[in-house]
Amino acid sequence: MYVDPKILERVNKWLTPFFDTTTQETIKELIAFDPEGLEDSFYKSLEFGTGGMRGIMGVGDNRINKYTLGKNTQGISNYLHKQFPNKQPKVAIAYDCRHNSKELAQVVAQVFAANNIQVYLFSDLRPTPELSFAVKHLNCQCGIVLTASHNPPEYNGYKVYWEDGGQLVPPQDAEIIAEINSLPYEEILFEGNQQLIKSIDTVVDEAFAKASAQNGSFNTIASAKENLKIVFTSLHGTSITMIPKVLEMAGYTQVSIVEEQAMPDGDFPTVASPNPEEPEALAMALALAEKQGADIVIGTDPDCDRLGIAVRNDTGKMTILNGNQAMVLMTHFLLTKWKSNEKLNQNQFVASTIVSTPMVKTIADDFNIGYKEGLTGFKWIAKMVKDFPELEFVGGGEESFGYMVGDFVRDKDAVTATLLACEMAAQQKEKGGTLYTYLSDLFATYGTYKEALISVVKKGKKGAEEIATMMKQLRENPFTEIAGSAVVKIEDYASSTVKNIQNNTTNTLDIPTSNVLIYYTEDGSKIAARPSGTEPKIKFYMSVYAAPETENADSVLQQKIEKIQQHLAVS
Structure with missing residues (x-):
């Protein structure tokens, strides 16, 4: 097989004495x-996406290993000293259940310590939201978590947080990436000063659990909490270290844990994918719920920032809520509580993302408070909190099963969101309803919104090229109609333009650039195309709408979704 000379040049750098013998033997x-695996390992350098840097573990520039993460850490160390010249920077580090996470966290800690940076390192796996909390709690300038979220077992990753507790956003992201890219591997300092590495555990755990219980509780009476039957699964991830504890602190006594999935395990042996977006991931929890007559099922992803929820529908059958539905319920519930406590005064806002349901804005408008929309990823929601300190942040979410309650954590947080879901369910049960009936009531008030997501996997270099070609074709040969409804508006976030087809005008989008294309049709449908920033996928997001009192709204909208899928030819 022919190998590009540029790739061979990259390979030869890794065969020099700086790299350890095991790495060199693997490359040989x-x-x-x-040779195909060699090309995929070296044809590019791993890049930061919507959720930090994720990749397959192995040797090479396009893999997660001690050298690629060491280079990241050395670049960040250099940047920290430039940004905080008159103090010793402090960094908090956490990691999840994945293979090599603990060892890679030690490498990252060593590099920081070798650069005279104080390191606070969790001695065992912890949820990602606890890292965000720890950054602010310990007055750190930066935070790192080793995680690949819900990606397959062969992946790992590296998320970077700044001193506000949120992930990197402009301008820090571009400046740090430039610093990293300018470094040769040989400048990485791997031998750290052990005196600068301090283990953190109980003190931060207790503070985070207390804050989660406070921020996720909403005056549910004790008897309602005790009456709610909960089934919880950590899907072999980090949430087992915190969620049962927080639920107990909040007063929930009937919590059944899926024991077969309680042990952290980077192989995720009982699921095809540890992703609560996938219905199959909750299969064991749903079976236990039926056995025990539970009211609600909650499952979290490996690093505990996403959660899947299942509740009983109007026929008593367990039904999984999608991320948009969960977000709508949480947002409406929070605003209702704020309003009943006379805390709403038009100085508050809720937030979501451009590929999520428009229903969140409809609800915000109804409560007469602000609504802000950003690119995919909670780093943009955290940035809103930072950019508008004069406003109170109530809550925010996105379609990918994440929610953020208040701003004590500046990232999606399945710990507090799990408690919030239980509070909602307990209060609904006390009134004789469920979260399903609550959602039905909201649809009756605001109209029915239905969303669907199709993810097309395209692995490796060839897959990346195919995804690029698909996006190019969607831009150069745009649809004029989709599923029989005329396209009325096209938003292109790569060029920051919005084109109104009806009056043939083009305006500028006031939002950072991103490789996202969104079509709006005459019947109120919204279709977005977006390459994933963390996985080898291109995603198609669909949202359709039916006005209140539309007969058989769910069935009508399901047919519309299916027509759109057929039109896109990716179903």
């Missing part, structure tokens, strides 16, 4: 027996 085996 790839050269001899797997």
Whole structure:
């Protein structure tokens, strides 16, 4: 197989004495027996996406390993000293259940310590939202968490947080990436000063649990809490270290844990994918719920920032809520509580993202408070909190099963969101309803919104090229109609333009650029195309709407979704 000379040049750098013998031997085996794997390992450098840097573990520039993460950490160390020249910077580090996470966290800690940076390192796995909390709690300038969220077992990743507790956003992201890219591997300092590495555990755990219980509780009476039957699964991830504890602190006594999935395990042996967006991931929890007559099922992803929720529908059958539905319920519930406590005065806002349901804005408008919309990823919601300190942040979410309650954590947080979901369910049960009937009531008030997501996997270099071609075709040959409804507006976030087809005008989008294209049709449908920033996928998001009192609204909208899928030819 022919290998590009530029790739061979990259390979040869990794065969120099700076790199350890095990790395060099592995590369030689790839050269001899797997040239295609060699090319995929070296054809590019891993990049930061919507959720930090994620990739397959292995050797090479396009893999997660001690050298690529060491280079990241050395670049961040250099940047920290430039930004905080008159103090010793402090960094908090956490990691999840994935293979090599603990060892890679030690490497990252060593590099920081070698650069005279104080390191606070969790001695065992912890939820990602606890890292965000720890950054502010310990007055750190930066935070790192080793995680690949819900990606397959062969992946790991590296998320970077700044001193406000939120993930990197402009201008820090571009400045840090430039610092990292300018570094040769040989400048990484791997031998750290052990005196600068301090283990953190109980003190931060207790503070985070207390804050989560406070921020996720909403005056549910004790008897309602005790009457709610909860089934919880951590899907072999980090949430087992915190969610049961927080639920107990909040007064929930009937919590059944899926024991087969309670042990942290980077192989995720009982699921095809540890992603609560996938219905199959909750299968064991749903079976336990039926056995025990539970009211609600909650499952979280490996690093505990996303949650899936299932509740009983109007026929008593367990039904999984999608991320948009959960977000709508949480937002409406929070605003209702704020209003009943006379805390709403038009100085508040809720937030979501451009590919999520428009229903959140409809609800915000009804409560007469602000609504802000950003690119995909909670770093943009955290940035809103930072950019508008004069406003109170109530809550925010996105379609990918994440929610953020208040701003004590500046990232999606399945710990507090799990408690919030239980508070909602307990209060609904006390009134004789469920979260399903609550959602039905909201649809009766605001109209029915229905969303669907299709993810098309395209792995490796070839897959990346195919995704780029698909996006290019969607831009150069735009649809004029979708599923029989005329396209009336096209938003292109790569060029920051919005084109109104009806009056042939083009305006500028006031939002950072991103590789996202959104079509709006005459019947109120919204279709977005977006390459994933963390996985080898292109995603198509669909949202359709039916006005209040539309007969058989759900069935009508399901047919519309299916027509759109057929039109896109990716169903």
